[in-house]
Amino acid sequence: MSVFFILSLVVSADNTKGNPEAGQRVYARCLACHSLERDRTGPRHCGLFGRKAGSVSDFEYSAAMQKSSIIWDADTLDHFLESPLTVVPGTTMGFAGIKDENKRRDLIAYLKSASESSDICP
Amino acid sequence: MSTLKPNYPSLLEETAIKARRKFLMQAGTATFSATAVALLSGCTSQVANAESSTSTDQDVRILNTAISAEHEAVAAYQLGAESGLLEPGTLKVAVKFQGHHKEHIDALSSAVNSLGGNPVEAKTAYNFPIEKLKQQSDVLEFAAGLERGAVSAYAGAIPIFDNRDLSAAAASILADEAMHWAILRNALGLDPVPEAFFS
Numbered sequence: 001m002s003v004f005f006i007l008s009l010v011v012s013a014d015n016t017k018g019n020p021e022a023g024q025r026v027y028a029r030c031l032a033c034h035s036l037e038r039d040r041t042g043p044r045h046c047g048l049f050g051r052k053a054g055s056v057s058d059f060e061y062s063a064a065m066q067k068s069s070i071i072w073d074a075d076t077l078d079h080f081l082e083s084p085l086t087v088v089p090g091t092t093m094g095f096a097g098i099k100d101e102n103k104r105r106d107l108i109a110y111l112k113s114a115s116e117s118s119d120i121c122p
Numbered sequence: 123m124s125t126l127k128p129n130y131p132s133l134l135e136e137t138a139i140k141a142r143r144k145f146l147m148q149a150g151t152a153t154f155s156a157t158a159v160a161l162l163s164g165c166t167s168q169v170a171n172a173e174s175s176t177s178t179d180q181d182v183r184i185l186n187t188a189i190s191a192e193h194e195a196v197a198a199y200q201l202g203a204e205s206g207l208l209e210p211g212t213l214k215v216a217v218k219f220q221g222h223h224k225e226h227i228d229a230l231s232s233a234v235n236s237l238g239g240n241p242v243e244a245k246t247a248y249n250f251p252i253e254k255l256k257q258q259s260d261v262l263e264f265a266a267g268l269e270r271g272a273v274s275a276y277a278g279a280i281p282i283f284d285n286r287d288l289s290a291a292a293a294s295i296l297a298d299e300a301m302h303w304a305i306l307r308n309a310l311g312l313d314p315v316p317e318a319f320f321s
Contacts, residue, residue, distance in 0.1 A: 029278070029321065032191050032271030038249045041190040062183070085180070085282060094184030095278035 018102070023110025026103050033093075036120050042093065046121030048072050049112060053088075064090025077108050177284035182239035184279050188292070189230045191275060193244035195223040195268055201250055202261040212258060212309065216265070219302050226295050233288065262310050269303035272296075277321055 033041035043056040050073065054066035068088050070076050080087045081104050083097040098104045114120055199220035202208060208216060231241035255261050276296035283289045300320070308314040 028267070028270055029274035030271065031267050032273075032275035033187065038251070040194060040248075041187060090180075090183075092183050092187050094180075094187045094282060095275070096281040097278070 018105035018107070018109030020106070020110040020113045022103075023106035023108070024114075026098070026107040027110055027114075029098075036114055045111060045115045048077075048115045049074075062088075062090055062092045064088050065092075074108050074112065077111065078104050081107065178237055179239075180282075181284050181288055182234055182237050184283060185230050185234050185237075185288070186239070186242045188275065188279065188295075189227055189234070190242050191272060192223050192227045192230065193242070194248055195272065196220055196227070197244065197248045198250060198265060198268055199223065201248075201252070201255075202265060205255060205261060207255065207258050207261050209258060212262070215305065215309075216261075219265075219269075222298055222302070226298075229291075229295075233291070259310060262306050266303055266306035266310065269299050269306060272299040273303060273320060 030042075034043070034045060036045045038044055039056065039059045043059045043061070050071065053068045053070035053072060054061040065088055070080070070088070078101075081098050082101075084091055084093045084095055085097075098107065199216050202216050203213060203220070227241075234241040251264070255264060273296055276292050276299060280289045280292050280296070283292065304314040307316075
């Protein structure tokens with residue numbers, strides 16, 4: 001059991017160690033529906049980390065997302081972004097996902113940086 | 123004088139009708155796998171119906187997300203057109219692009235209706251970053267960002283439509299969005315086609 005736990009720690013990627021600059025380029029993919037500051041077709045990303053999925057007030061979520069019990073952090077984002085429809089069946093985020101784990105890591109690093117920036121998200 | 127109409131509205135409508143037929147046919151058809159188990163317990167049609175319904179529901183959700191983004195694009199071009207910041211030639215192109223997005227909405231909405239869903243309506247108001255639009259290039263950059271995002275959105279939707287004909291129709295719209303993006307980049311003095319691959 002303890003060996004498994006240690007091995008898990010060794011192989012587990014640190015999803016906060018991406019390149020935010022590269023991640024900003026990946027974020028351009030999200031701009032059809034999302035922005036940092038504003039709710040659009042998708043909810044805003046300011047304040048994303050630590051937020052419960054489906055909890056931005058006044059945004060109309062799918063029932064599936066509201067019931068998901070996800071708290072957004074680097075690991076839950078990594079899991080979700082790889083295949084949104086698999087992780088939350090019934091989500092309105094009709095997107096196949098980002099299969100390249102390096103791109104996901106970069107995107108998550110950018111989201112972490114930008115969504116907590118006092119300039120962008122006062 | 124003949125006019126050339128894009129073929130994606132009819133393709134989408136035709137696809138949606140086929141999907142509806144497939145859904146109705148599957149509702150009463152036994153197939154192997156999970157359905158075979160259900161056959162033994164006498165509830166085959168219910169399972170087939172549920173499976174088809176789930177995949178059709180997912181296709182409707184994907185289509186409605188696209189419609190929502192298209193509505194926003196129409197509103198964004200309206201904002202640009204009424205801003206007074208666009209030169210006459212640019213305004214003409216912007217209005218043309220807006221017309222394309224309206225056609226996308228009509229086609230996608232027809233598909234949703236044919237699948238038994240309800241197409242989403244436009245919002246009563248959009249929270250655009252108006253304070254950042256001070257000159258023509260600001261409007262073009264804003265529009266280019268939306269078009270670039272739209273290309274990615276359709277690229278991300280194409281693989282997950284249960285009905286592959288809907289994927290083909292979405293690819294047709296993607297190509298139009300990509301042309302918009304390239305032309306807007308060109309107008310901004312940027313390389314209109316910066317990469318060989320795009321996602």
